[in-house]
Amino acid sequence: MKPKILSRRDIAKFECYLRQLEKSENTVEKYIRDVNSFFGFAGEKRVTKDLVIAYKSKLISENYAAPSVNSILASVNSLLCFLGWSNCKVKTIKTQKQIYCPEEKELTKFEYERLVSAAQRQGNERLSLILQTICCTEFV
Secondary structure (H helix, E strand, O other): OOOOOOEHHHHHHHHHHHHOOOOOOOHHHHHHHHHHHHHOOOOOEEHHHHHHHHHHHHHHHHHOOOOHHHHHHHHHHHHHOOOOOHHHHOOOOOOOOOOOOOOHHHHHHHHHHHHHHHHHHHHOOOHHHHHHHOOOOOOO
């Protein structure tokens, strides 16, 4: 079995693969940037799941936001699948979606009234009615 050492040639083939999938230019650039960053971390080391986990830990320790870490890992995992190294893939960071909106993002009664009156001034009765219907119990 061939050792799993990442090379520049692997990355070039991966870039061609992404272009064949008709990924957007921005997507290709981002994936290649992320993969090159991983390549810089891995160096000449054999790619293992433990190495990818160490890279994930490095990103977290450098205070990358969870969505950024997940995005980078998606790029790296995609490369690993392309190379047939799926057993080295790692899980993304679990993030909990906020069920409730933070209080500072909630509309005040004054802001609500401004929205309704702006809709009415612009002759957008439908929007005005929708706003009133949605918020009618909120400010009573």
